[in-house]
Amino acid sequence: MTKFDTESLEFLFNKVLTKYNTDLSLYAMASLERRLDRFLSLYHFDSIYHLTDKLIQDNQYYDFFIKEITVNTTEMFRDPTCWKIIRDEILPSLKELPTIRIWHAGCSSGEEVFSMAILLKELGLFDKAKTIASDLNKEVIENAKQGIYSLKSVPINEENYIKSGGLFSLNKYYTVKDNTIQMDSHLLENVKFMRHDLSTGIPFSKFDIILCRNVMIYFNKTLQENVFQLFQKSLFKNSFIIIGKKESMAYYTNAREFSEYNEAEKIYKLIS
Numbered sequence: 001m002t003k004f005d006t007e008s009l010e011f012l013f014n015k016v017l018t019k020y021n022t023d024l025s026l027y028a029m030a031s032l033e034r035r036l037d038r039f040l041s042l043y044h045f046d047s048i049y050h051l052t053d054k055l056i057q058d059n060q061y062y063d064f065f066i067k068e069i070t071v072n073t074t075e076m077f078r079d080p081t082c083w084k085i086i087r088d089e090i091l092p093s094l095k096e097l098p099t100i101r102i103w104h105a106g107c108s109s110g111e112e113v114f115s116m117a118i119l120l121k122e123l124g125l126f127d128k129a130k131t132i133a134s135d136l137n138k139e140v141i142e143n144a145k146q147g148i149y150s151l152k153s154v155p156i157n158e159e160n161y162i163k164s165g166g167l168f169s170l171n172k173y174y175t176v177k178d179n180t181i182q183m184d185s186h187l188l189e190n191v192k193f194m195r196h197d198l199s200t201g202i203p204f205s206k207f208d209i210i211l212c213r214n215v216m217i218y219f220n221k222t223l224q225e226n227v228f229q230l231f232q233k234s235l236f237k238n239s240f241i242i243i244g245k246k247e248s249m250a251y252y253t254n255a256r257e258f259s260e261y262n263e264a265e266k267i268y269k270l271i272s
């Protein structure tokens with residue numbers, strides 16, 4: 001059941017769209033409303049109208065709001081069985097290319113980007129890679145560029161790395177400082193970070209692999225369709241798109257133009 005009246009939600013969505021070009025009306029509404037409700041009570045707004053005024057007047061507050069209402073949870077080598085296929089099959093299949101172009105769409109704080117860089121290093125493909133890592137949220141992009149993570153994240157990241165076929169210990173790639181780890185900044189040598197909003201549909205370039213994992217689950221069907229169209233335009237023929245385990249390409253209008261490379265891991269290949 002909806003928590004807010006349509007009129008106030010439309011007011012917020014229209015103002016945000018006009019000022020910041022992000023269309024929040026295309027997010028999965030139940031989840032967005034829950035987070036909006038939490039935001040209003042946590043930061044003491046008595047109505048959506050007051051929140052909207054604040055967002056329109058204060059760009060920095062808008063960035064903070066976006067961070068709070070989106071879900072940024074991530075891990076290195078998240079879903080290790082998927083990363084094992086990237087290590088054992090997908091990257092080796094691209095090894096003859098002069099350049100391997102990779103897009104992490106919705107990269108959050110960068111753990112996925114470091115995971116890919118580590119794989120590229122271990123497969124001897126690091127120098128061939130050109131990577132774009134993008135997210136809607138400026139703050140997580142800054143975190144990703146810094147590559148500083150909590151020491152508490154190490155056990156799960158290490159476990160995922162080993163399960164995904166990791167050859168060493170992850171500590172080869174970071175140094176410990178107090179309660180944090182600092183990732184080796186050389187891993188980001190071939191990575192360009194950008195703020196990019198998938199809801200605008202604006203393409204960059206063409207890629208051999210697009211990872212957009214655990215992002216579209218928060219979008220409604222219309223936005224999922226638009227984003228799949230954007231990705232299709234952004235892929236070379238025979239290249240790969242990897243989405244989250246709980247996500248699906250089944251409803252995408254042009255799904256038949258992709259083969260199910262690995263349905264369980266949600267890896268698809270553009271065939272036409």
Ligand SMILES: C[S@@+](CC[C@H](N)C(=O)[O-])C[C@H]1O[C@@H](n2cnc3c(N)ncnc32)[C@H](O)[C@@H]1O
Nearest residue numbers: 071073074106108135136137197198199213214
């Ligand atoms: C749960 S995280 C996923 C991180 C990583 N891909 C993973 O699977 O672990 C979802 C990310 O999507 C980003 N996001 C949400 N809406 C977006 C949009 N319209 N355009 C680009 N990124 C978006 C969020 O800011 C967040 O960092």
